[in-house]
Amino acid sequence: MPLLSMHGISKRFGPALALQDVSLELEAGEVLGIVGENGAGKSTLIKVLGGAYQPDAGEIILDGEPVQIKSPHDGLSHGIAVIYQELSLVPELSVAENLFLGHLPSNPLGATKRGELNRRSQEIIDLLNLDVKPGDRVASLRIGVRQLIEVGKALSRTHRARILVMDEPTSSLNEAEVAQLFAVVRQLKADGIGIIYISHYLEEVFDICDRAMVMRDGKVVGVRPTNEWTPDQMVHAMVNRPIEDFYPKVHVELGEPLLEASHLQLQGKLEDVSFSVRSGEVLGLAGLPGSGTSKLGEIVAGARKPSAGSMTLRGQRYVPRSPGKSIAAGVGYVPADRKKEGLLLEFSVAENVTLSVLPALSRLGVVNMKQKQKTAVAAIQDFGVKTNSPKAPVRSLSGGNQQKVLLARVHQPDPKLMVMNDPTRGIDVGAKVEIYERIGEFVQAGGAVLLISSELPELIGISYRIAVFREGRLVAEVEREQFSQHLIISYAAGTDETYDETYSGDQNGEQVGESA
Amino acid sequence: MTLDEQSATLPKHRAFSGAVGETMRRGSVLIAFIALCIVFSLLSPRFLTVSNWLNVLLQTATIGIVAIGQTFVIITAGIDLSVGSVVALSGMVAAVSMRAGAPAPVGILVALGVGSLVGLFNGFSVTYLKMTPFIVTLATLAMGRGLTLAVSSGQTIFGFPDAFNFIGGESIAGIPVPVIILLLAFLAAYFILSRTVFGHGVYSVGGNREAARLAGIPTVRVELLVYVISGLLAGLAGIILMGRLDAALPTSATGLELNAIAAVVIGGASLFGGKGTMLGTLLGALTIGVLANGLNLLNVSPFWTQFIQGAVIFVAVLSDSLSQRTAE
Numbered sequence: 001m002p003l004l005s006m007h008g009i010s011k012r013f014g015p016a017l018a019l020q021d022v023s024l025e026l027e028a029g030e031v032l033g034i035v036g037e038n039g040a041g042k043s044t045l046i047k048v049l050g051g052a053y054q055p056d057a058g059e060i061i062l063d064g065e066p067v068q069i070k071s072p073h074d075g076l077s078h079g080i081a082v083i084y085q086e087l088s089l090v091p092e093l094s095v096a097e098n099l100f101l102g103h104l105p106s107n108p109l110g111a112t113k114r115g116e117l118n119r120r121s122q123e124i125i126d127l128l129n130l131d132v133k134p135g136d137r138v139a140s141l142r143i144g145v146r147q148l149i150e151v152g153k154a155l156s157r158t159h160r161a162r163i164l165v166m167d168e169p170t171s172s173l174n175e176a177e178v179a180q181l182f183a184v185v186r187q188l189k190a191d192g193i194g195i196i197y198i199s200h201y202l203e204e205v206f207d208i209c210d211r212a213m214v215m216r217d218g219k220v221v222g223v224r225p226t227n228e229w230t231p232d233q234m235v236h237a238m239v240n241r242p243i244e245d246f247y248p249k250v251h252v253e254l255g256e257p258l259l260e261a262s263h264l265q266l267q268g269k270l271e272d273v274s275f276s277v278r279s280g281e282v283l284g285l286a287g288l289p290g291s292g293t294s295k296l297g298e299i300v301a302g303a304r305k306p307s308a309g310s311m312t313l314r315g316q317r318y319v320p321r322s323p324g325k326s327i328a329a330g331v332g333y334v335p336a337d338r339k340k341e342g343l344l345l346e347f348s349v350a351e352n353v354t355l356s357v358l359p360a361l362s363r364l365g366v367v368n369m370k371q372k373q374k375t376a377v378a379a380i381q382d383f384g385v386k387t388n389s390p391k392a393p394v395r396s397l398s399g400g401n402q403q404k405v406l407l408a409r410v411h412q413p414d415p416k417l418m419v420m421n422d423p424t425r426g427i428d429v430g431a432k433v434e435i436y437e438r439i440g441e442f443v444q445a446g447g448a449v450l451l452i453s454s455e456l457p458e459l460i461g462i463s464y465r466i467a468v469f470r471e472g473r474l475v476a477e478v479e480r481e482q483f484s485q486h487l488i489i490s491y492a493a494g495t496d497e498t499y500d501e502t503y504s505g506d507q508n509g510e511q512v513g514e515s516a
Numbered sequence: 517m518t519l520d521e522q523s524a525t526l527p528k529h530r531a532f533s534g535a536v537g538e539t540m541r542r543g544s545v546l547i548a549f550i551a552l553c554i555v556f557s558l559l560s561p562r563f564l565t566v567s568n569w570l571n572v573l574l575q576t577a578t579i580g581i582v583a584i585g586q587t588f589v590i591i592t593a594g595i596d597l598s599v600g601s602v603v604a605l606s607g608m609v610a611a612v613s614m615r616a617g618a619p620a621p622v623g624i625l626v627a628l629g630v631g632s633l634v635g636l637f638n639g640f641s642v643t644y645l646k647m648t649p650f651i652v653t654l655a656t657l658a659m660g661r662g663l664t665l666a667v668s669s670g671q672t673i674f675g676f677p678d679a680f681n682f683i684g685g686e687s688i689a690g691i692p693v694p695v696i697i698l699l700l701a702f703l704a705a706y707f708i709l710s711r712t713v714f715g716h717g718v719y720s721v722g723g724n725r726e727a728a729r730l731a732g733i734p735t736v737r738v739e740l741l742v743y744v745i746s747g748l749l750a751g752l753a754g755i756i757l758m759g760r761l762d763a764a765l766p767t768s769a770t771g772l773e774l775n776a777i778a779a780v781v782i783g784g785a786s787l788f789g790g791k792g793t794m795l796g797t798l799l800g801a802l803t804i805g806v807l808a809n810g811l812n813l814l815n816v817s818p819f820w821t822q823f824i825q826g827a828v829i830f831v832a833v834l835s836d837s838l839s840q841r842t843a844e
Contacts, residue, residue: 322729322732323729323730323731326732340727341726342730344720344727344790347720351716351719351720355720355731355732365712366712367712
């Protein structure tokens with residue numbers, strides 16, 4: 001008898017059918033992966049399971065007994081814990097207080113039992129194998145550790161979780177933290193907890209899940225044990241198109257050097273970095289977190305001043321004093337965190353798309369509103385942004401469409417060079433492919449791209465050359481013919497073998513890259 | 517839940533409720549204003565007369581002009597608490613210089629210059645010294661008032677050239693000059709905020725400062741300039757106030773900043789930045805003016821007038837926070 005089964009679940013929001021006759025089963029001690037593009041219905045499904053939504057049809061059976069989960073609180077008392085993508089920790093409180101938030105052990109007068117709190121917290125910390133103390137303030141911890149504490153919260157309940165749902169748990173973790181999270185998942189699995197694992201990263205699904213279920217348009221399109229899937233089949237099932245299109249290859253004759261940087265220096269972050277990128281070229285910048293690639297991107301984009309060194313752009317001296325000056329000089333920048341650094345979330349799509357091109361749409365500082373509107377509508381169409389209206393706030397768009405808005409904005413002033421930092425982070429496969437195609441068109445038209453990415457398969461898939469950074473130094477430039485994950489990792493990590501193990505989860509990703 | 521997916525499954529619903537919330541909030545100032553006018557005109561026969569309305573507009577001119585400057589600042593998520601002191605200081609410095617023999621045009625330029633300089637100081641502290649707007653302008657509020665008292669030795673200064681009395685007291689085609697200045701300032705500010713590159717910059721700085729900077733908006737220049745505008749308009753208000761009273765009082769315009777901020781907030785601007793309109797601010801200032809005028813006509817005790825004004829501000833902010841909730 002399975003621990004959990006959901007039968008024929010349907011859920012409708014107005015005219016939109018978010019879930020259509022979805023069924024799944026979960027055994028104790030099993031990890032079930034759910035993948036699908038944004039809007040495929042994954043999150044709606046787990047909200048039904050967690051009690052946040054009531055299904056219109058279908059039933060949920062726990063241990064053979066049909067149950068109704070009326071609220072998230074009800075879900076918890078049934079032993080179903082959902083860890084959402086947005087962390088729900090209180091930064092100002094301690095680890096222990098967060099772990100037991102809402103059910104702190106207390107005496108009849110309401111005072112917290114410190115001793116018991118610390119003892120029980122320590123048990124959970126030990127279980128998670130974390131290097132923190134119960135009294136540490138959460139604000140002082142790295143984001144990856146916080147994600148693990150979020151898992152710990154699910155284990156602290158009196159009704160200890162028997163089903164744990166993780167929604168994109170690794171989107172803000174580095175490789176080492178992912179490894180740590182996976183160790184915890186395996187531990188929980190061994191303890192007989194059933195785990196539902198939602199991720200955009202197929203490599204992770206192959207690494208940690210026993211079975212994988214693919215959803216598309218609110219329906220289940222396939223469930224198989226993980227070892228019976230190939231990455232190709234999985235992507236194909238998700239987007240309904242063949243994998244060959246995943247990393248579109250365009251043949252471009254390389255032109256003149258567009259940007260040349262020599263001896264760039266940034267106190268403690270970058271050490272004597274020189275490189276050049278030619279028109280028509282995608283130069284990948286690879287490196288572990290903290291290797292300096294992001295800082296280098298910021299310098300080229302004018303967002304940060306180097307402490308020494310110089311650059312030329314199309315043969316001219318290029319000293320960007322501000323992002324605005326860089327844009328005027330023909331350098332566009334796609335920052336890594338689209339919500340914090342990229343978009344004005346409360347503002348309309350039209351406002352966002354035209355933000356960087358306002359000087360060109362104006363005379364004597366007065367904006368031509370008609371032309372602005374026209375530009376916005378054209379850009380929205382051109383970049384295939386799915387929105388109800390140009391006036392809709394960007395916040396209401398899906399992640400992939402938000403990223404397209406950002407890309408459209410960067411394109412409007414007609415840049416010659418684009419600095420892109422993780423341009424496909426946390427977006428669905430379909431939108432990823434569209435962004436790769438955009439990059440291809442851009443370099444075909446004579447542009448050049450500096451691509452910073454935490455995903456090696458992506459770097460390998462679309463770069464022409466990869467510059468590898470380690471601790472602020474450019475340690476190697478790898479030509480396309482020599483591309484391999486192993487080689488790049490060994491440069492990035494300084495041929496330390498332990499790093500190869502950390503990266504072992506990428507083996508499947510490599511297949512995706514090479515089959516392209 | 518991923519926010520992405522939630523919005524993907526519910527785009528229509530969300531966009532709809534957001535749009536309705538926005539329209540309701542924008543309309544709510546207008547509706548409240550009209551409702552207020554109807555109530556007062558029913559209760560007092562003197563309310564709906566031309567002379568009373570000119571009086572309301574005249575009373576609103578100073579606050580309105582200051583609130584226009586404040587709107588720029590608040591949309592960038594800043595605040596300018598110094599405006600009341602700047603009104604007094606710029607008027608007083610002009611008065612002192614004219615008593616020493618400066619002609620009226622110089623006096624006017626001095627007042628505008630003093631206002632702009634204080635604004636520049638505020639803006640510089642906020643942008644280059646990275647100080648919190650609230651604290652910076654709280655400090656300049658105190659410093660400005662102190663300077664006013666020092667410059668005047670605590671005395672009221674009387675007697676200015678005719679040009680000043682013209683600005684403060686005369687009418688053109690039956691409309692008081694301060695009202696004309698208010699309307700001109702409003703039209704200019706409306707145009708600047710909604711049609712210029714700078715105006716777009718003001719909104720985007722308030723929407724997300726870092727994203728705006730990376731998108732090429734000269735955020736430092738924009739922020740510096742909004743404080744200068746606020747100071748400049750406070751200087752303008754100082755000239756009007758002094759012309760109206762035909763005197764420069766060291767204690768004039770005390771607490772004016774609170775009324776100006778209230779006008780902006782009643783007009784629908786958010787103290788978190790990124791939101792607000794000039795039309796809203798004008799309506800907000802008029803609402804405050806009408807309220808004071810109407811309650812006065814009805815012989816309501818000034819104590820209760822103050823209470824009711826406070827309650828109106830509370831309701832305005834409440835409707836803001838409610839609409840915020842529907843948007844999320």
